[in-house]
Amino acid sequence: MLGKLFDNITFNSMSSKAFSKALYSAHNSEAYLEFSKRVHGTDFRQFNLLDKEQYEILIKRLELNSADKVLDLGCGLSELSVHLSDKFGCEVTGLDFAKDYLSTLETPSKVKLIPADLNRIPTFENKFSKAVCLDSFYLLKNPSRVLDSIANSLEKGGKFFLFYTQKTSSGILPKWLEHSSFDIEIMRFDKWNTDFWKRWNSVLEETQEQFINEGNINLWKTKKREWDFQGPLLENNGLIRYLFVLTKSN
Ligand SMILES: C[S@@+](CC[C@H](N)C(=O)[O-])C[C@H]1O[C@@H](n2cnc3c(N)ncnc32)[C@H](O)[C@@H]1O
Numbered sequence: 001m002l003g004k005l006f007d008n009i010t011f012n013s014m015s016s017k018a019f020s021k022a023l024y025s026a027h028n029s030e031a032y033l034e035f036s037k038r039v040h041g042t043d044f045r046q047f048n049l050l051d052k053e054q055y056e057i058l059i060k061r062l063e064l065n066s067a068d069k070v071l072d073l074g075c076g077l078s079e080l081s082v083h084l085s086d087k088f089g090c091e092v093t094g095l096d097f098a099k100d101y102l103s104t105l106e107t108p109s110k111v112k113l114i115p116a117d118l119n120r121i122p123t124f125e126n127k128f129s130k131a132v133c134l135d136s137f138y139l140l141k142n143p144s145r146v147l148d149s150i151a152n153s154l155e156k157g158g159k160f161f162l163f164y165t166q167k168t169s170s171g172i173l174p175k176w177l178e179h180s181s182f183d184i185e186i187m188r189f190d191k192w193n194t195d196f197w198k199r200w201n202s203v204l205e206e207t208q209e210q211f212i213n214e215g216n217i218n219l220w221k222t223k224k225r226e227w228d229f230q231g232p233l234l235e236n237n238g239l240i241r242y243l244f245v246l247t248k249s250n
Pocket residue numbers: 001016019020023045046047048073074075076077078080095096097098116117118119133134135136139140
């Protein structure tokens with residue numbers, strides 16, 4: 001899932017079909033719902049790296065109301081898109097290249113899911129007031145260009161909330177951020193490194209049997225592999241977790 005983060009070891013090769021399969025299993029899994037509740041702290045499924053603190057900050061900072069139009073980039077399971085629309089009455093458009101999975105979903109009228117590659121974001125007639133990207137920015141070919149497309153999709157003053165994790169050894173900030181046209185606010189979550197990942201691993205151990213009983217051991221292994229790569233990095237504070245709040249000022 002998080003290819004660049006792990007020096008292209010595994011998930012970089014995850015195709016849209018592989019993502020579709022994993023997302024389909026997760027969306028239909030009670031064991032995965034249990035995992036999300038305990039690891040992410042929400043009563044809906046997430047397929048990202050947010051803990052409850054990060055989720056709550058996102059919700060607070062989004063300041064959504066029914067007039068908002070939100071773009072969810074790499075919407076994955078799309079349960080967050082549905083949740084935001086239900087809770088705040090806003091319109092949400094989700095983009096993801098996992099088209100086989102998206103085609104299995106039925107969504108409320110204010111949620112529109114579009115199969116799309118983020119490397120080629122479609123042009124929208126109406127601009128969005130907010131955009132979010134929760135851990136879907138790792139596999140992009142040219143992140144600077146994608147940022148420009150996101151800026152083009154937002155109205156003036158619109159905000160883009162980007163959750164991103166970087167290896168400490170790769171430097172303080174991703175290079176593509178330095179050249180963006182957005183005004184940049186940076187939040188760091190250092191405690192996340194230990195608390196979140198330890199919980200991730202222990203909940204996986206405790207729920208393994210549930211996953212097996214459901215026939216979802218491959219999904220369990222996918223999540224376990226993430227721990228296998230992250231675990232050694234955590235010992236030396238090897239990962240930095242960010243929320244970038246990017247504002248389109250002109
Ligand atoms: C880590 S998951 C995050 C999903 C979702 N944002 C969430 O919070 O649960 C990464 C998502 O990005 C999608 N993705 C990866 N590369 C993509 C690309 N080039 N274009 C569109 N979607 C992509 C995958 O299909 C997957 O759903």
